[in-house]
Amino acid sequence: MARVIKIAISALKKTEMFNFTLEHKDGLARAGCINTPHGEILTPVFMPVATQGSVKALDRVDLECLGTQIILGNAYHLYLRPGTKVIKEAGGLHSFMNWARPILTDSGGFQGFSLQHLRKITNDGITFKSHIDGSTHELTPESVVEIQTDIGSDVIMPLDVCLPTEASKTDLSEAMNLTSNWLGRSLRSLERKSEQPLFGIVQGGLHVDLRQKSAEFLSSLDLPGYAIGGLSVGETKEKMYPTVEITSKLLPENKPRYLMGVGSPEDLVECVVRGIDMFDCVLPTRVARKGAMYTKFGRRNVTRSEYKKSDSSFDKDCDCYACTNFSAGYIHHLFKAKEYLAYRLASIHNLRFLMRTMGDLRKAIQRGLVKEYREQFWENYQPADQSARTNQALRHINRFE
Ligand SMILES: [Zn+2]
Structure with a gap:
């Protein structure tokens, strides 16, 4: 029987630190370098989306040839199929998909937005009805961290609450507070398991005061990196871009800033000039x-x-x-x-x-x-x-x- 030839994948070592070096600034735009146990990432960077462990229609060689530095997987989707156990037993997601470069995994918080008809949010977590077979699953801040430590992500995203742009300020404020509360639980859970880096996610819709409160709280925690969530959820670009700029200015300069789910060519240009280092989006492959x-x-x-x-x-x-x-x-x-x-x-x-x-x-x-x-x-x-x-x-x- 033919043997699958696996490429050399470095094992995650607790001693290897994730770090970011800011190398150049021009206005608010930044060029830097992120070091991870699976190699360095030069920023600004676009991360192709491999929701289910595959960038649709492409394989590893395609991704390497086009210059991919890091891909994005999704904890919620991989937990449902093939299941965390399968991936863990295969040696983690890198080994399972035969990809040696860095992987960031999203938590499933966005699916709380995109699969609204299939979910219920409580203080404990998000209960989903599986889009595959209708079975019920509860994702908690702790279980989401466990999924991502088990699959060996280079960057872990915490469970967050992402609401549509038309949500009321009261609801957005509650979502932001719950996101902050869940971050605390995620960090406590991670501390017991691993030293993989976990980013915080700034929420608050288009409200400057909420973004400020969220960014100040997260900055006080001195996290390895910061994401801006809750954008590109129905608002116009003339509202999105100023919110990106205001929020990125509130975040620590010496940490990477990741704008979640945004990635048309004009968005990349307009948001890099506003201080963003990392992007992901399904748009380029979907269109x-x-x-x-x-x-x-x-x-x-x-x-x-x-x-x-x-x-x-x-x-x-x-x-x-x-x-x-x-x-x-x-x-x-x-x-x-x-x-x-x-x-x-x-x-x-x-x-x-x-x-x-x-x-x-x-x-x-x-x-x-x-x-x-x-x-x-x-x-x-x-x-x-x-x-x-x-x-x-x-x-x-x-x-x-
Ligand atoms: Zn071409």
Whole structure:
């Protein structure tokens, strides 16, 4: 029987510290380096989402080739399927998926938002009805930490309460207080088990006073990193960006800042200039599977008839596997024929586009040219999302300049 050849994966050692070095600043934008037991991560960084232990349609080699430094898994999904025990017995998530680089896992707090019809929040935790078989499961701050220590995440996220943007201030305040309370329980639970880093999550919707209270409390705990949650949950970008800026300014400068669930090209540019270091989002791979591929001018749909006879690469500026090996006409054909390869090639391209954007932003920060980079980006780019409005409107709402 053939043997699965596993790549060398360094074991998590308690003595190996997670740390962040802030290397350069340009305005609020930052370039830095995060050290983890599974390697270093140069920031700003975009983390492709591997909810169920797989970035949809891609494998490890694809991810490595396009320059992926860290991926994001989801504790809630992996706990339901294949189950924590299966992953633990396989030697952890790195070994199970044969991925040697860092992994951050989200807690399931966001599924408390996205699967609202399947959940109930109490002071103890979140009770979910499984979207797979309808069975009932209770996630508590403690159980969520245990899942993530068992699967060997490089960064653990605590259970939090994420509400939609239209929630009342009273509800948002309660959600924030419960998130803070659960963080305390998560930290106490983690202390007994492991030294894996656990980030705090700032909540508070679009209310400055709530964000301030949440950020001050979390900052006082001197955590290894800080996430901003509860954004990209239905609000417009003109409301989201100032909230990102206000919140990031409230967080300690010497720790990484992670904006959860945000990741269109324009969001990356606009939020890096507001002080964010880490991002994740399902958008680039989700739209890729519909044929929407990024270019410096905005999203273009390769299924449109104008690409049918094209024998050039989809994006002449792109160095990805799809653009350097196949014509736009061929990718167009794959989508029309519903061939699986279409989803893989378009996903590779979109993720590579974001990796190059982050790499270019990092260089611009190092050279003190982030303002010029941003101007140039907006000279070309037309966002697909109408709530992003025009590039001129975006410039007006930015108080960074
Ligand atoms: Zn490409």
